[in-house]
Amino acid sequence: MSPATMRDTARGGAYIPADTSGDGPGGTVGALFAEWTKLWSVRATWWCLAGSFALMGVFAPALGGSIANGYRDDGVHTKLPIAESPAMALNLVQFAVVALAMLVITTEYSTGSIRTTLQCVPVRGRMLFAKSVVIFPIMFVVGTALAALGAAATTPLLFEYGDTDLGKAVPTVLFAGVYVALISVFAIGVGAAVRSAVGTLTTVFMILAGLPGALVISSNELAQEISDYLPSIAAQHLMVGDMEPYSRPVALIVLLAWVVAAQLVGYLVLRRRDA
Amino acid sequence: MITLREVTKRYESTVAVDRLNLEIPPGQVTGFLGPNGAGKSTTMRMIMGLDRPSSGKVLINGQPYASIKNPLRQVGALLEAKALHPGRSAYNHLLAMARSNGIPRRRVGAVLEIVGLEKVAKKRAGSFSLGMGQRLGIASALLGDPQVLLFDEPVNGLDPDGVRWVRELMRSLAAEGRTVFVSSHLMSEMQLTADRLVVIGRGKLLADAAIEDVIARSSLTAIRVRTPDSTGLAELLTQLGNRASQVQRHGDNEALVSGMSVEQIGDLAFELRVRLHELRVVEASLEEAYMEMTAASVEYKSPKPPAEPAPQQKFEV
Secondary structure, eight states, X not given: OOOOOOOOOOOOXXXXXXXXXXXXXXXXXXXXXXXXXXXXXXXXXXXXXXHHHHHHHHHHHHXXXXXXXXXXXXXXXXXXXXXXXXXXXXXXXXXXXXXXXXXXXXXXXXXXXXXXXXXXXXXXXXHHHHHHXXXXXXXXXXXXXXHHHHHHHHHHHHGGGEEOOHHHHHHHHXXXXXXXXXXXXXXXXXXHHHOSHHHHHHHHHIIIIIHHHHHHHSOOHXXXXXXXXXXXXXHHXXXXXXXXXXXHHHHHHHHHHHHXXXXXXXXXXXXXXXX | OEEEEEEEEEOSSOEEEEEEEEEEOTTSEEEEEOOTTSSHHHHHHHHTTSSOOSEEEEEETTBOGGGSSSGGGTEXXXXXXXXXXXXXXXXXXXXXXXXXXXXXXXXXXHHXXXXXXXXXXXXXXXXXXXXXXXXXXXXXXXXXXXXXXXXXXXXXXXOHHHHHHHHHHHXXXXXXXXXXXXXXXXXXXXXXXXXXXXXXXXXXXXXXXXXXXXXXTSTTOEEEEEOSOHHHHHHHHHHHHTTSSEEEEETTTXXXXXXXXXXXXXXXXXXXXXXXXXXXXXXXXXXXXXXXHHHHHHHHHSSSOXXXXXXXXXXXX
C-alpha cells in the first residue's frame, strides 16, 4: 500500500518575499488552470480513463458481434450502424467516466483538500463552475474517442451486417461525446450536493441504471413513459437519433435539464453548508 | 488586520463562538489560546470563509474573505497540514494553488526552499511525515506573499530545530509589518513567539492583551519578601493584610504578596524598620496565568456550578 512515511530532515530557511513579475490571471481563469493542474496530477484520472477505454474495447465489439450473430441465426437482412453498439456499450462504460468526474469533487471532501481549494477560490459558484468547465471539453474528447474506438473495434465483427454509413456513424460518435461531457458535469453537481464518493456513485448509479432498469421491467405504461426522460435513456435517443419518442434536440434538452438540476442542487448545498 | 464583530457560530444545540469581538493588528504576532473546544478552530475557519458565522461579521483588511480577489495574495493560512490529496506531489499541490491565484510558478520553488522541502518536492505529499506536512502547509500559507497569515498549531510534529525555525519565521513576518495570528497549545512557545494574546473559553473572549499584561495581571504574579526578622515579618504582613489582595506566608522568614507593588512594600518595610534580604517580583509563567484564566470557563462548564460563579476576569488594553 502506501510507502512508509518519510522522516522530516528538512531545514527551513529565511523568508523570501515574492518576486511579483510574470503574474498569471488568477480569478475565474486561474481557477480553471488550477482544476486542470489538479486533474492531471493524480493517478486516479489515468486509471479511470484507461478503465473506460478497456471496457469499451471489450464491450462494444462483444455487443456488436452478438447482435450480428443474432441477425445471422434469424436470417434477417438488416444492418447495424457501426456506432450503435458503442452507444449501447456506453450504458456500462459511462460509469468509469462518471467515476472520474465525481472524483474531481468527492476526493476533495474525502481528503480534506476541499478546504485548500476553497481558500484559493472562496466563491463557491466559481469553484463549481471551474470544475465543470474543465471537465466538459475533456470528457467530450474522451466520449468521442470512446465511441470512435468502439465503432472501429466493432466493424470487423459485424461482417455483412455492418452499416458503415458515416452519415449515421459520425453524429452518433459526436453525440456520444456530448453525452459523456454532460453526464460528467451532472456527476460533479451530484458530487457537490452529496460530497461522499460512495453516496455520489450510488445516487448517480440509481439515476442512470437502477431507475431505468426498474421502470423498464414494470408493465405500467406511465412508468415506461417516465423512463424515456431518464438521462441514460435520453442519451440513447440522442446518440442513435431514432425519432421515437422524441428527436435529438428534445433528447438534448432532457439531458440539459438533468445537468442543470444537479448543478443547481450542488450549488445550493455548497452555499448553505460549511466546508 | 483581522476584524471580528459580534461573531457568533451556533450549531444545532451548541454555541461554538459567542459574540466574539476581536481586532488582530498588523506588525505583531498574536497568539490564540483556549482549551480544547473553546472555538479556536471554528474562529479560524470563519476568518478563512470556510464556515459561515451564524451572525456577525468577519473581515480581513475590511473585506470578507470571499470577496477578496485572488485571496492567497492577501491571506495565507495553515489550518490543517493535511488538507491535500495524498497522491499529488508537494510541487503540484502548490502549483495548483499558485495557478488559481495567478501566482507565478517560480514562487512555488521559492516557498519550497523557504520551508526546506525542495528535495522532496516531487514526492507524493501523502508519504510526508507530520513535520513535513506541517512544512508544506506553511509553504502554502507563504505562497501568495500575503500580508495576513494564520497558523493553526504550526509547530505540531516539528523537531526542536523546526520549532525554532517557525518561531523565527513568525517573528520576521511580523517585523515586516504583517499580521500574524497563531494558535498553539504550547504555552512556553507562545511566551517566546507572541506579542499579544487572545484567549477564548467556551466561545467567549477571556483576554485580549499584550503578553506581559496577561502575566502581570495574574494573581499568581507576586512579590517575594524575605527577611531574617520573623517578628518584623509578622508585623509587616499584618499591615499588608489590609491592603494586599493575597498574602501567603512561607515559614518564618518568607512571604508572597500579591496585589501590591515592590515600592509600596519596600516603603512599608522601611517605616516599620523591618530588615529585608529580598524583595522582588516573581512572575507567573504564561502557563500559570492561562490556567488561572481558563479555570473560570472550566468551572462554568462543570455540571454543578457554584451558587455564585466567580465573575470571569477580562483583560483589555
